[in-house]
Structures are given as C-alpha cells and as structure tokens.
Amino acid sequence: MEEKILIDKETLKAIAVDTRLNILKLLFKKKYTLSDIAEILGFGNSTVKEHLDILSKADLIKKEDTERKWKYYSLTFKGRRLIEPREIKVLFAFITTLIAAVGMAFVFAKNFLIKGAQTFAAEAPKALNVMEAAKGTVVEESADIVQLAEETIITGTQISSYNLSIIMFVVLLVLIALSAFFFGMLLKKPQLIITKGGNKK
Missing domain, CATH: 1.10.287 (Helix Hairpins)
Incomplete structure (x- = not known):
C-alpha cells in the first residue's frame, strides 16, 4: 500500500519558518531536549518551546514519555519523511x-x-x-x-x-x-x- 503524508494547514504553518525547519533537521540526526535545542540554535527556552509546540501540533515531532527529568523530543514518521533527504x-x-x-x-x-x-x-x-x-x-x-x-x-x-x-x-x-x-x-x-x-x- 502506498504511504501518504498529509500536508495540512498546521503542517504548512510549521514548516514555513526556518527555525522550525532547523529544529526538524536537528532531530533528524538524534533526540534532543528542549535545553539542548535552545543551546544549539542560540534561542531562549521559551522561544524554542513555542516552536516545539507548533511542530508537535502538526504531528512532526513528539515528546517521549520517560522516567527521566529531562524530556526528549524526536521526529514522528511524518516529520522524518518530510525532512529525510x-x-x-x-x-x-x-x-x-x-x-x-x-x-x-x-x-x-x-x-x-x-x-x-x-x-x-x-x-x-x-x-x-x-x-x-x-x-x-x-x-x-x-x-x-x-x-x-x-x-x-x-x-x-x-x-x-x-x-x-x-x-x-x-x-x-x-x-x-x-x-x-x-x-x-x-x-x-x-x-x-x-x-x-x-x-x-
């Protein structure tokens, strides 16, 4: 069966900003915490959190539920297929x-x-x-x-x-x-x- 990726309004909004595309590219390589992403991109935690929320709403990334204090973000199947080269x-x-x-x-x-x-x-x-x-x-x-x-x-x-x-x-x-x-x-x-x-x- 052919795989399909839905590009809806939320997805278009999510990938319309370079910062969010950079976040997707980072998460394509490995999992990162909010603090890690903020440090790498040079933004404040609150700014990065807003971008992550938009990406999560578009089902491009997900926050992994673990027992650890720090929560890691990773790409969903949809996000990986969009950013995969x-x-x-x-x-x-x-x-x-x-x-x-x-x-x-x-x-x-x-x-x-x-x-x-x-x-x-x-x-x-x-x-x-x-x-x-x-x-x-x-x-x-x-x-x-x-x-x-x-x-x-x-x-x-x-x-x-x-x-x-x-x-x-x-x-x-x-x-x-x-x-x-x-x-x-x-x-x-x-x-x-x-x-x-x-x-x-």
Missing part, C-alpha cells in the same frame, strides 16, 4: 545515471557509424599493397592471396571492434537498469496530500 539523493542518482546512459548510447551509436569508415581509411593502403604484390603472380594465386589478405584485415579489425562494442553495450545496459531502478524508487516515495483544513481524512 532520501528522495533528493535518489533523484540525483537517477539524473546522473540517465545522463551517463544517454552519453553511452550516443558513443555506442557513433562508434558503429564511424568505425567502419575509419577502419576502411586506415586499412585501405595495406590492402592495396597486398593486391599490387599479388599482380606479379599467376592469376589463381593472385586471387587467393588477395582474398586471404582481405579476410585477415577484416577479421582483425572486426575482433577488436566487436570486443569494444560488447563492453560498451554491457555498460549501456547496466546504466539503463540503474536508471530504471532509481526511477522506480522515486515513484514509490510517499505521496504528499495538501488539504485546506487541519483535519486528517
């Missing part, structure tokens, strides 16, 4: 692998289109020399030598080109698979629902 990291990974896949596909296609012309231009003089040498022999032997020379040249270039193409194709498949994986993770992220009122439906 997972989606940002996954999106960055998706974009990176997608760009790499497109680049590799371009290089792969370019290799097929240009490799033949480059190979022909590089190997043509050698083939011509072999053919010229073969002209002084008997017609049958000449034909055999020319054919053997052409097969040798083509086979050598085909093997190196084939190995490179296989490697590039495998890398391209891996990049496409990674792109699909990260895209799937993005689609599975919790759905944010914005409502007009403060009541959950």
